[in-house]
Amino acid sequence: MNMGELVRIVEEGDVVYNNPIVLEGLPDVGLVGTIAASYAVEKMGYKEIGYIESDLFPPVMVIHKGKLKSPFRIYGDENVVVVLSEVAIPPNAIYPLTEALADWFKSINAKLVISITGLPAKDRMDIEKPEVFAVGNNEDAMKTLKAKQVDLLEEGFIAGTYAIMQRECSKKDLSAIALLAQCYPVYPDPGAAASAIESLEKFLELGIDVAELNERAEEIKLKARDLMRQTVLSAPEMQKEVEQDIPFMYQ
Amino acid sequence: MEIERGITKAMWGYDGNLEPLYDVEDKGSEILVTFDLPRVKKEDVKINTTEDTIEVIAKMSNTICWERWGGIQKRITFQAFKKQIRFPVHIDPEKATASFKNGILRINLPKMRRAVLIGID
Numbered sequence: 001m002n003m004g005e006l007v008r009i010v011e012e013g014d015v016v017y018n019n020p021i022v023l024e025g026l027p028d029v030g031l032v033g034t035i036a037a038s039y040a041v042e043k044m045g046y047k048e049i050g051y052i053e054s055d056l057f058p059p060v061m062v063i064h065k066g067k068l069k070s071p072f073r074i075y076g077d078e079n080v081v082v083v084l085s086e087v088a089i090p091p092n093a094i095y096p097l098t099e100a101l102a103d104w105f106k107s108i109n110a111k112l113v114i115s116i117t118g119l120p121a122k123d124r125m126d127i128e129k130p131e132v133f134a135v136g137n138n139e140d141a142m143k144t145l146k147a148k149q150v151d152l153l154e155e156g157f158i159a160g161t162y163a164i165m166q167r168e169c170s171k172k173d174l175s176a177i178a179l180l181a182q183c184y185p186v187y188p189d190p191g192a193a194a195s196a197i198e199s200l201e202k203f204l205e206l207g208i209d210v211a212e213l214n215e216r217a218e219e220i221k222l223k224a225r226d227l228m229r230q231t232v233l234s235a236p237e238m239q240k241e242v243e244q245d246i247p248f249m250y251q
Numbered sequence: 252m253e254i255e256r257g258i259t260k261a262m263w264g265y266d267g268n269l270e271p272l273y274d275v276e277d278k279g280s281e282i283l284v285t286f287d288l289p290r291v292k293k294e295d296v297k298i299n300t301t302e303d304t305i306e307v308i309a310k311m312s313n314t315i316c317w318e319r320w321g322g323i324q325k326r327i328t329f330q331a332f333k334k335q336i337r338f339p340v341h342i343d344p345e346k347a348t349a350s351f352k353n354g355i356l357r358i359n360l361p362k363m364r365r366a367v368l369i370g371i372d
Contacts, residue, residue: 125285125355186274187287187355218289218354222315225262225272225287 007054007093007100009074015049017108018078021204023116024101026161027088027231029240030118030183031224033162035193035213036200037082037116041075043208046082050074052100056093062086080204081110088230091237094164102168112144113169113176114203115162116196118183119153120243130182130192132199137166141175148202153180155250157242186232188224190217268333269315271307275336280364282342286356288332290315293351298358300344305358306335 025037040046051070062071071086083101105113119133134150135158136142145152158166162178169176179199183192194210201208213220235241262270272287288296288309295310309332316328341363349358 125352125357184287184355187272191353221287221289221354222269225269228272229262 005100006056006096007052009050009052009100009104011050011074013047013049015076015078017081017110019109019111020076020079020081022105022110022113023080023082023200024113024162024165025082025116026085027227028117028160028162029120029185029231029235030181030187030189030192031228031231032118032181032183032189032192032196033116034084034227035188035190035220035224036196037084039193039197039210039213040080040200040206040208041082041084043212044077044080044206046075046077046080048073049076049081052083052097054093054097054100056090056096058087058090060087080206081105081108086227088227088234089161091234094161094238098161098164098168101165102172102174105169105174106172110174112141112203113165113174114200115165115176115178116193116200117160117162117178117180118185118189118192119180120185120240121182122185124182124184124189124192127182130189130195132179132181132195134180134199135166135178137170137176141177144175144203145177150179150199150202155247157245157247159239159242161238186228188221188228190214190220263327263329265327267328267330268308269329269331271309271332271334273334273336275338281362282338282340282360284336284358284360286332286334286358287354288351288356289354291332291354296351296356298347298349298356300342300347300360302341302344302363303339304335304337305342305360306333307356308333309356 023037025033027034052072062069075082133153134145135153136145166176179196181192181196183189194213197210274285276283290311291309297308299306314328314330318326342360343363346361
């Protein structure tokens with residue numbers, strides 16, 4: 001059975017894609033990707049261009065300005081596509097979701113898939129400016145990261161949606177990278193999201209200014225509390241704790 | 252009761268208080284508790300401890316007002332964060348320390364323990 005069929009990407013509108021860059025900002029530690037991706041959508045004025053549906057998702061819809069929407073939505077234009085969710089991803093949906101997304105990214109000829117996420121830092125409280133590290137899934141991705149002078153994660157486990165997204169993109173011969181900003185593991189972290197966006201700018205060059213994100217950090221933290229709580233509850237099943245472990249074949 | 256709790260459990264109440272996000276970590280000789288307290292100033296945080304509980308009440312610098320939202324569909328405001336946590340072990344409230352930085356409250360609570368030396372036969 002093709003697991004990807006368990007998840008359906010539903011396109012709305014008639015966007016003609018021009019080798020877009022994809023931003024994946026699904027909920028994970030510190031909600032770094034979700035905060036960064038939704039800020040990019042807001043600042044760039046991206047329109048909703050689709051949504052994701054699956055029987056594996058919780059039976060939840062969201063209402064905004066009286067309009068019923070899927071909490072798993074896709075925004076963008078011909079050059080940039082952003083994947084977001086307002087509810088935590090159920091761990092049993094990760095494999096079919098990433099497979100379906102990678103299939104769709106391939107079908108729209110995406111040139112690069114960028115997952116934005118966090119790197120849990122126990123001493124985050126003492127870090128003024130979170131650093132950003134990266135992972136790339138193939139030689140092209142690694143060359144791009146080196147050219148943009150992003151620090152690479154050299155050893156360690158990665159776990160969660162973004163980890164499997166890297167693998168699924170590899171299988172479809174798509175270049176993918178993950179940008180990981182040092183973050184609070186269990187608190188929404190707009191500061192880490194700001195660092196991630198600054199790093200993202202090296203790839204997108206959209207001119208997104210993070211000043212407003214920093215100014216609105218407290219308001220964002222308040223709105224993100226419930227999604228953070230949901231995400232933390234699903235973290236053990238995602239094996240997030242393995243990211244703190246030393247790989248047996250560490251070199 | 253269990254069903255009701257499953258449906259209506261929320262991180263907010265009608266009493267004007269929000270439950271903060273928090274984390275509890277057992278560090279062996281002490282318990283480390285952190286709270287995420289956006290819109291709160293250090294001087295507006297009150298911490299009360301007993302031998303097995305901690306209660307944090309933190310007044311926000313400005314009231315949050317949410318309208319047209321959720322099952323209530325009316326204006327609701329929040330002025331403070333409030334949370335009580337009960338620990339499975341006794342702590343020593345006299346030796347507790349706290350710090351507050353960038354909206355994060357960190358409290359170190361040493362465990363109450365009697366050191367007993369065990370001799371080897």
